[in-house]
Amino acid sequence: MSSRSVPPRHARRLRATVALLAAGAVGVTAPALTGTGRAEERDADGKVQVVAAFYPLEYLARTIGGDHVDVTGLTAPGVEPHDLELSPKQVAAVGEADLVVHLKGFQPAVDTAVEQAAPGHVAEASHYSPLVEHTGAEEDDGHAHAHEGADPHLWLDPTRYALVADGVADQLTAADPAHGAEYRANAAALTGKLKTLDADYRAGLEHCTNQTFLTSHAAFGYLADAYGLHQLSVSGLDPEAEPSAARLAAIKQEATEHGVTTVFTETLASPKLAETLARELGLRTAVLDPIEGVSRDNDYFSVMRANLAALQDALGCAK
Numbered sequence: 001m002s003s004r005s006v007p008p009r010h011a012r013r014l015r016a017t018v019a020l021l022a023a024g025a026v027g028v029t030a031p032a033l034t035g036t037g038r039a040e041e042r043d044a045d046g047k048v049q050v051v052a053a054f055y056p057l058e059y060l061a062r063t064i065g066g067d068h069v070d071v072t073g074l075t076a077p078g079v080e081p082h083d084l085e086l087s088p089k090q091v092a093a094v095g096e097a098d099l100v101v102h103l104k105g106f107q108p109a110v111d112t113a114v115e116q117a118a119p120g121h122v123a124e125a126s127h128y129s130p131l132v133e134h135t136g137a138e139e140d141d142g143h144a145h146a147h148e149g150a151d152p153h154l155w156l157d158p159t160r161y162a163l164v165a166d167g168v169a170d171q172l173t174a175a176d177p178a179h180g181a182e183y184r185a186n187a188a189a190l191t192g193k194l195k196t197l198d199a200d201y202r203a204g205l206e207h208c209t210n211q212t213f214l215t216s217h218a219a220f221g222y223l224a225d226a227y228g229l230h231q232l233s234v235s236g237l238d239p240e241a242e243p244s245a246a247r248l249a250a251i252k253q254e255a256t257e258h259g260v261t262t263v264f265t266e267t268l269a270s271p272k273l274a275e276t277l278a279r280e281l282g283l284r285t286a287v288l289d290p291i292e293g294v295s296r297d298n299d300y301f302s303v304m305r306a307n308l309a310a311l312q313d314a315l316g317c318a319k
C-alpha cells in the first residue's frame, strides 16, 4: 500500500485550484478551497473513484479494480434496476467520478447524467458487446414474443460479459495507468473464470429433453441464444409490464405446446403472475435469477451456477 498517486481527474482539479490561487482570484478563493478540501478528504486514500450503474457492472469494477478503486453502485441492493431514478447526490457522484460504468438504454436517467456531467472516463457496456434484438429473429413464427427493441441483459451470457470486463479494464487503465498491469491481470483472471462457466453451461445444457423455458421477464435471451434454448416470457423485457389477456393466452398455449414444466420466478420482481400461471397450467415454479441485484451472500458466479442447476432441472438435462 505504498502508492499514493492522485487519479488524473483529481489532479486536474487540484491544478485548476492552484492556478486560481496563483492568479490571486481573491473573490473565489474561499469556495475553491472548500471544494478542494472535500475532494482531498474523499480521495485521501488515492483510490480511483468509480460509479457503477447496477450490480453486474459494479461486480466487474470491484473485481478488476481490487484495492485501487472505491466503487459506488447507483442501484441499491434489492432494488430493481430497470428505469432507475437518480437522486441529486447520485447525479453529482456521476460528475465527480474518475470512471463511470453503465449500459446505454437500460437506465435512461444514468445515460442523461453521464451525457451532462461528462465524467473523466466512461465504460459503456454495449460499446464492448453490442446489444441485439432477439425477438426480431422470430418475427414470423407466430409466437407470443414481444417486440421491444434491443435486449439489455448481456451479462447473462458469460462470453459477452467477458467482453465488457475487458472494456472496464481498459478504462480503469486509462484512468489510472500506474496500476494498469494489475487491472489487466485481474480482468484476465475474471475472463478465465467466465470461460469455465461458459464451458459448464455448454456441457450442462447439451443433453436435455426440452429446450423451451418460461420466465417472468425476458432477461435470458442472450443466454438462450448462447446455449441453443428458447425463451418464453410472461412480461417481455420490462419486468413491470403487465401482459395483455391475449398475450397470456398465447403464452399458455405455447407453454403447453413446448412441454414446459416450470414457470420461473425471479428475486426482485413480484412472483404473483408467474404463480397464478403455474397454478392454472399445473406447472412447478422455481427461481431463475436475472442477476439485476444480488443478496449479500451471493455473487455473479454463485447465482449463474444456481441458474444452471435450475435450468437443468426444468429442462430435464442429463447431469
Ligand SMILES: [Zn+2]
Pocket: 138, 141, 143, 144, 145, 230
Ligand atoms: Zn418462439
Ligand SMILES: [Zn+2]
Pocket: 082, 153, 217, 219, 237, 239, 290, 292
Ligand atoms: Zn431485466
